[in-house]
Amino acid sequence: MQQVLNSERLVSLFRDVVLPLADAHAATQAGLRWSAEDASLVVAGTTLPIDAFRHIYLVGAGKAGVPMARAVVDTLEQDRRLWAKFAGGTVNVFREQAKAVVPRVQFFAADHPNPNQASVDGARAALALLSAATADDLVIAVISGGGSSLLTLPQEGICLDAFCAANRVLVTGGATIQEINTVRKHLSSVKGGRLRMAASDALFVTLVLSDVIGDDLSSIASGPTVPDPTTCPDAIAALTGHGLWGRFPESCRSLLLRGDPGEADRAALWRDRLTPRTYNVVVASNAVVLSSLQRLLSSSQYSAFASEVHLEGSPVTGPVGEAVESHFAHAVALSRPPGALLLCGGEPLVSVPPEAHGTGGRMLHYALLAARRIAGRNWTVLASGTDGIDGTSPAAGAVVTGSTIEVACTHDLDADRYLEAFDSYGFFRELEVRSGAHFLIVTGPTGTNVNDIMLWSL
Secondary structure, eight states, X not given: OHHHHHHHHHHHHIIIIIHHHTOHHHHHHXXXXXXXXXXXXXXXXXXXXXXXXXXXXXXXXXXXXXXXXXXXXXXXXXXXXXXXXXXXEEEEEEGXXXXXXXXXXEEEEEOSSSXXXXXXXXXXXXXXXXXXXXXXXXXXXXXXXXXXXXXXXXXXXXXXXXXXXXXXXHHHTTOOHHHHXXXXXXXXXSTTTHHHHTTTTSXXXXXXXXOSTTOOTTTGGGOTTSOOOOOHHHHXXXXXXXXOGXXXXXXXXXXXXXXXXXXXXXXXXXXXXXXXXXXXXXXXXHHXXXXXXXXXXXXXXXTTTOSEEXXXXXXXXXXXXXXXXXXXXXXXXXXXXXXEEEEEEEOOBOOOOTTOOOOOOHHHHHHHHXXXXXXXXXXXXXXXXXXXXXXXXXXXXXXXXXXXXXXXXHTTOXXXXXXXXXXXXXXXXXXXXXXXXXXXXXXXXXXXXXXXXXXXXX
């Protein structure tokens, strides 16, 4: 019974505290605000007088695209003169999120983890909108996690099917997000700074909700509005280093082998014209959410929740199995006396072999590994993605206890077999059906994305 209560408390903590801390609307409004006193927009301390520009355009992509776009519009509506300058916007978002209504903004129902035709149509619409921007105009871009897939325009010679096939190889091949996006940038006509280059004369502000550990702007959504420091040889090295070159579509390999003759010209354009008129602001990230969560849980308001609250020193970036072992070792050190809470974040890697056809994601796989590791202990572990969609599953993640594996054995479920099939979602779904207990965390798309959160209640 106590473990059930701990599970419910952790899920409530995730839904009611963690997700609000990652609220994309509030973070965006903090990054872009209207100063009536100065008749200016203020971006990270920089004042932009409204008299300095004639039109304002909005573009963007990501799972937080709707609340971020709404925050920008809410800010622009605070002044009649400012709102009159807003010439409209286009933002690629995740599937049904496109049904949202925000004045003067068109949403495209793009897809993730693999792009669809709307991902391409929205990218073309953004480029068309930006083609009208001049030196007298301001462009505001809202970029968040998932943008690499949601905003897609394959380079000439690569069809959408080939791009999707390449993307599937990348996201299941064990490469880091930086390596994955290095390759994506060189297959795309909008990534690697090319979206910003489409309005080369305009003043350009990008508001970023980071889903990349370390907040590398060139990796978040494959850096559509920042310069690309990588090359085609870098992309080839990333693929060969993980044994993925032979699995890559021929059209994509051919493009990478030809190289990019425009690299030097783009570098000069950024150096001489774009950088001085470009502002990039990270409005929220995994590290910010975790540090805020630690401060909140350490306050008197939550004194009964945990005896001590510890923040894991290093974010997860490596293989998921190594992450579970590292967190388990830290948890053992903190578990005497009982009652501590360990906060972890990041984005572990899961290498899925081509023959595996299970359903799951990083956090579900982590949760199942953690369930095996804590078996027999009076612990509870929650692992969930803040975007609400973990990998190919409809769940955000799962919560497990020291008795989860025992319950699974009672109902003839073999956790090892499901792990080998990379079918962690299938395991938890079947366990719920057979046991009547709750393990899966289902939120639906949350409208934010600041990586993954792992909570260990000891």
